[in-house]
Amino acid sequence: MPDLPNPVDLAVPAFVLLVLAEMIVARFRDRSRYCPRDTLTSLMLGFGSTIAGVLAGGMVFALASWVHQFRLFDIGYAWYWFAIAFVLDDLAYYVFHRSAHRVRWFWASHVIHHSSQHYNLSTALRQTWTGFFSLGFLFRLPLFLIGFPPAMVFFVAGVNLVYQFWIHTEVIGRMPRWFEAVMNTPSHHRVHHATNARYLDRNYAGVFIVWDKLFGTFEAERDDDRPRYGIVHNLPDFNVLRAAFHEWWGITKDVWRAPSLYARLGYMFGPPGWSPDGSRDTSETIKARWQARQERGQHWKKPISSSSVPGPEAAPPRAA
Amino acid sequence: MNWWLAAGSLAAVLMLAGIAWALRLGGENRIATPADASRIAEDWIAGFEAHDAVICSNGSGALVFGTRGSVALIRPSGARFIVREMRNPRWRSSESGLEIETGDRTPVRLYLPQAEAAALGARLDATADNDVSNSRA
Structure with a gap:
């Protein structure tokens, strides 16, 4: 070898x-x-x-x-x-x-x-x-x-x-x-x-x-939808231990309080955000809400010219 | 990995973090206008439609009232923002402003005149009970 x-x-x-x-x-x-x-x-x-x-x-x-x-x-x-x-x-x-x-x-x-x-x-x-x-x-x-x-x-x-x-x-x-x-x-x-x-x-x-x-999981980056990074529920601080273990702690709490074996298994092995009563957000529910809003004809982005925050419209530069 | 590589890696970590500070990267974000706050909330919360927003006196936080009874709280986090969607949040007004519990360990404080803070807190309670889109139709 x-x-x-x-x-x-x-x-x-x-x-x-x-x-x-x-x-x-x-x-x-x-x-x-x-x-x-x-x-x-x-x-x-x-x-x-x-x-x-x-x-x-x-x-x-x-x-x-x-x-x-x-x-x-x-x-x-x-x-x-x-x-x-x-x-x-x-x-x-x-x-x-x-x-x-x-x-x-x-x-x-x-x-x-x-x-x-x-x-x-x-x-x-x-x-x-x-x-x-x-x-x-x-x-x-x-x-x-x-x-x-x-x-x-x-x-x-x-x-x-x-x-x-x-x-x-x-x-x-x-x-x-x-x-x-x-x-x-x-x-x-x-x-x-x-x-x-x-x-x-x-x-x-x-x-x-x-x-x-x-x-079937490919999505191209779009110039009109600049990526926003992180997680759906962003961490409240820069604590290293929280970053390393927060989801494990979340699973522990959920499993501890779960009303049934089905719920315990769902909390551990279901998709992130799964809950027995469907009260939490999964990527599917987030996408569905976004889609619904798109279909209502309201633009997701509203360019505001007076903003001091970089707008989401511009894609990252093509070169440094 | 040997001990020398581990020690070298740790030294490199501290050096790079120090250089990031020395280069003054990042900086503190501020929310300049209610329109900014509304857009940040709509960007970060899927399906959220902002009705109006209140930013605190130094731009270090904002409340954005949605059209469907939810409220978004925004606060800077380094060079980015933390956005929390809330329904019926607990709050407390004081001389320095409005303190709101978001579910995170530390409540968020919006610096506002006390009367304004109390009024905003009352509006939070009212929003929890009523669909804003209906009440303002």
Whole structure:
């Protein structure tokens, strides 16, 4: 077995330099793209996620190795197997990521990444502390059953994660058309991070946006509907612990007060916002209200020329 | 990851946060006009239709009354805003203004003259009981 490096470890210096470069661009173009407290929270969550990953990594690798012994095929380390593993791992990521938005148990872990109202390279580093606890790693097990060696899968998964770093930016508008058609880009991923009703639960791709186009979850960024980032119920402060655990705490409270087993299961494994009486907002109810208003013929956006707040009409610039 | 990488990562985190401060990124948001407040509420709350808005004296918060009996409370959060939709919120008026409970740990204070704060609180109560769109038709 070759001794493969951890791509994320190797990329850390580049992460730091690129965040620094984006901050300098923000200083001259739009200071509100960064907020120091938000940045510190994002980076501390990223640091904590790395530590959590190290603590859980051994167990995940051991589980992967155990599953791998039941493999269907013997797959070696030829370069083309890396390429195939990369594509299949990205498909597994799509399935995981879609579940992470549609099943509250997984959302509780993933929401951390969406909890910033900013969309910049530091947001990319705002990663979960509870990925192991939420069992998100289960989505990769089929690759080991097929026969891809664990070391190869974790290597390509690291490359996947490194790719996703650069798409968390407003500095880049749109990439060339052919690239936008195949790859996940800043434009596609801005849609994913947006809370605009039109954009909710769209663009789950990691590297290849083709998965969303294939499975009907693609939404293009529109110049007349600028993304607003964050979560539907934004966090009240920049507390790192709140960001890391608030949804788990929400699940705990809901399950504790739930009137029945059905409600308990719904609170844990239903979509985010599910409630037994339907009194809370899910992405479906939000979209329905938005749609109803659209159909009433009232424009969602009302440009106000006297506003001091940047209007939602303008899309992010096409280049820094 | 080894200990050196962990220590280096932590140092980089603190350095980048410090640089963000030094570059004076972000800043404090303020709500300039009722029209701004209305638009923010409509942007953030799906289906919300603003009827009118009241912003507090220093622009650090606003109440937006909807056409269908709900009320949005807006307050700046760094360079962005926190928007909460409320129905029948608890409130308290004082010399410094109106204090409203949103469900978050800390109530939000709108700086207003006391008489204005009390009147606004009474309107919150009235809004909870009546559909604004009907009462103002």
